[in-house]
Amino acid sequence: MSNELFNPIEPKPTLPVGQIVTGAVLIVVGVGWLLSALDVATIPWRALLAGVLIVVGIALATAASQGATTGGLFSTGIILVVILAVLSTVTAAFSIPLRGGVGDRDYNPTIATLETEYHLIAGQLDLSLDEVDFPEGETRIEAGVTFGKLVIDGIPDDVSVRIEASTTAGQINLFGSSQDGISLEETTVDPDFGQANKRLVVDLVVGFGQIEVRR
Amino acid sequence: MNRQQRRALVAGLLFIALGVVFLLEALEVFEIRPTTLWPLLLVALGLGVLAGTGTDDQDNNPAP
Numbered sequence: 264m265s266n267e268l269f270n271p272i273e274p275k276p277t278l279p280v281g282q283i284v285t286g287a288v289l290i291v292v293g294v295g296w297l298l299s300a301l302d303v304a305t306i307p308w309r310a311l312l313a314g315v316l317i318v319v320g321i322a323l324a325t326a327a328s329q330g331a332t333t334g335g336l337f338s339t340g341i342i343l344v345v346i347l348a349v350l351s352t353v354t355a356a357f358s359i360p361l362r363g364g365v366g367d368r369d370y371n372p373t374i375a376t377l378e379t380e381y382h383l384i385a386g387q388l389d390l391s392l393d394e395v396d397f398p399e400g401e402t403r404i405e406a407g408v409t410f411g412k413l414v415i416d417g418i419p420d421d422v423s424v425r426i427e428a429s430t431t432a433g434q435i436n437l438f439g440s441s442q443d444g445i446s447l448e449e450t451t452v453d454p455d456f457g458q459a460n461k462r463l464v465v466d467l468v469v470g471f472g473q474i475e476v477r478r
Numbered sequence: 479m480n481r482q483q484r485r486a487l488v489a490g491l492l493f494i495a496l497g498v499v500f501l502l503e504a505l506e507v508f509e510i511r512p513t514t515l516w517p518l519l520l521v522a523l524g525l526g527v528l529a530g531t532g533t534d535d536q537d538n539n540p541a542p
Contacts, residue, residue, distance in 0.1 A: 307504065309500065309503075309504035310501055310504040310505055312500070313497050313498075313500035313501035313503075313504055314497070314501060315497075316493055316494075316496060316497035316500065317493070317494050317497035317498060317501065319490075319493055319497075320489075320490045320491065320492070320493025320494035320495075320496075320497055321490065321494060322490070323486055323487075323489055323490030323493060324486075324487050324490030324491055324494070325490070326486065326490075327483045327484070327485075327486035327487035327490060328483070328487055330483060333486050336486075336490075337486065337489055340489065340490075340493040343493075343497075344493070344496055344519070347496075347500045348515060348516070348519055351500065351503060351510055351512070351515055352512040352515065352516075355509065355510065355511055355512055355515075
């Protein structure tokens with residue numbers, strides 16, 4: 264009797280694509296989060312998550328066509344779709360900019376390092392302008408926090424300002440004048456703004472939280 | 479291809495399509511309104527459910 268008849272059929276080895284991709288995705292997101300928290304790099308989170316969803320989709324389709332195990336790929340994809348849909352809805356419905364990192368940020372720039380835009384997704388963003396020697400003419404700064412607090416202080420006395428602040432829900436405090444509520448929009452303009460040599464225009468947006476501006 | 483594989487394949491393709499849409503939106507190539515997005519997701523969910531219906535090819539056509 265031939266032994267070939269009794270040879271067991273060995274199952275086709277399959278690569279655990281799901282586990283590999285899930286692990287890789289967690290590592291990429293973790294490294295991105297770390298770099299953002301350490302202020303090394305600004306991670307475009309929504310674009311990154313969308314890219315991860317595409318990779319998960321490719322891995323899932325490949326695994327399915329080759330009969331490999333999909334691990335947690337399906338669950339990962341569903342979670343990513345829900346997160347991206349909610350972020351997209353929040354951004355569109357409330358006109359909230361979802362940019363920047365997560366955590367507290369404290370900026371104390373000079374005129375050489377002053378940027379035109381500052382953004383944070385969650386946390387507190389402090390921007391002190393006391394070391395900025397503003398040039399003559401108009402300087403514009405835009406800052407936004409999605410969830411948290413935005414503080415602008417140290418505005419030099421020789422600079423005339425126009426502040427435009429808005430929040431979906433929370434509090435706006437401009438030079439001691441405070442308002443709480445939903446869909447707040449506040450604007451304050453120095454009386455001599457039109458004639459001033461040094462003019463600063465600040466556009467502030469907070470989704471949910473607090474805006475505070477002081478000299 | 480059995481039903482589970484077919485469902486995973488369709489889910490993968492839907493994830494790729496949705497990922498491209500979300501990526502282009504995040505890069506501000508175009509804007510998606512919530513009134514467009516959620517019906518689109520319902521359609522995608524419906525396609526995924528339909529992909530899971532039917533019979534397994536292997537079960538109905540066993541090898542001779």
